[in-house]
Amino acid sequence: MADKGNARQAAILFEQLGDYQDAHEKAVANRELADAQDRENLKAQQAQQYNNAMAAFGKGDLNTAGNLFAQLGDYQDAKQKLALVQNAVAQSQQQAQAQNYERAYQTTLARANHAQRSADLRLALNDLAQFGDYKDAKQQLADLQTKLPGLLANEQSQKRARSRRNKRIAIIAGIVVVLLVVIGGGFAYHAHTVSALxxxxxxxxxxxxxxxxxxxxxxxxxxxxxxxxxxxxxxxxxxxxxxxxxxxxxxxxxxxxxxxxxxxxxxxxxxxxxxxxxxxx
Structure with a gap:
């Protein structure tokens, strides 16, 4: 009988001897020993993989745990553990989606509340309307819409003020041009007179x-x-x-x-x- 490490190789060699003496019996015995060794190795590997999967699950590494449990197939309660992992993944995804949705909602509310221009407020209100019945979205939308007329009135007032200021600037600029022309002409005349003198x-x-x-x-x-x-x-x-x-x-x-x-x-x-x-x- 070969030692445990060489049982598979010994079985192959005995099979090659055919009917020589007790070669057939030894081939069968070594093959059985090799199969037993393979089963022991598989169990050890599965046990290690199971432990690794449990460790990953405990650390919250759901992807790794799910892959390892899926590879274990019917080993012990691997299928039940896989179902737990998949359920945890689904819950995590739902929670992440909920958090993202809430974050988006709060960001939109902040944009609307801090909007200083009517155009920015309109965009924020349009985005807020997309949240439909989520939490107090409808009430917030109604409240923030009352802010729009004030912004529009303020912008119109600023526009009129800018228009008046631009007109004053244009008038002043015109006066400056006239003065420059007059001064320039006077200076040219004076320079000409001085030169002639x-x-x-x-x-x-x-x-x-x-x-x-x-x-x-x-x-x-x-x-x-x-x-x-x-x-x-x-x-x-x-x-x-x-x-x-x-x-x-x-x-x-x-x-x-x-x-x-x-x-x-x-x-x-x-x-x-x-x-x-x-x-x-």
Whole structure:
């Protein structure tokens, strides 16, 4: 007789020997032993699977428990346990559906209660109507519908206010445009006038320079010193050498130019600078 681990293989070998001695009897004996071993192994596997199924069921893993009990077939009370698992799954699904339905209902109620626009409220009311007779859905729907006229009135009021504000903005914008045009035109005119005046001043100064250049060099320097005191330009004036004395050159000046704002020298009195006595003409 082969040991338990080799009974199936021994049975095959004895069968191959045919009628040799007691090979047939040994083949039968080893086959029976192998079958018994298979039955023992199956029982052990089923027992382990049953225990695993019960453990999964205890942990709430209904899918695993259901699959394991279904595979056990008629083993012990596996069918009854499978029925329990299937019932638990159905109840769990129903409970989940109920929870989801309640959650959806509460979410819809919250949307309707917090709606700040009529469009949002209408959408929420439409969804709420789908709950039919669920709990107090009908009463909630009726109560929340009374909120709609107030939202509509408020939106109309805001629309009118925006319209008035937009009109005021348009008027102000128009005034600003007109002012910009006027200011822009005035600025352009002023800029043109200033530019033309500056050109005239430049031309006049070039003409005035000849009288200054005719003066003695020491007199020119004295006049420059005087103009520097008053922050003026020597070429804004024409000069006449009236008299030469032993100590002084007597010179008179006269403003000649288009821009009288540049006439900054005194119009009376005589100022003495080194060897020059200077007075207004």
């Amino acid at each position: 500056n050109k005239q001043v430049t031309v006049q100064r070039q003409a005035n320079a000849s009288s200054f250049n005719k003066l003695p060099s020491n007199t020119q320097q004295d006049i420059k010193d005087m103009l520097a005191t008053y922050h003026g330009n020597v070429n804004d004036y024409t000069y006449t050498l009236k008299q030469k004395t032993a100590n002084y050159n007597i010179v008179t000046y006269k403003f000649v130019g288009p821009d009288h704002s540049k006439d900054i020298l005194p119009t009376s009195g005589t100022r003495t600078y080194n060897q020059t006595a200077i007075s207004h003409q």
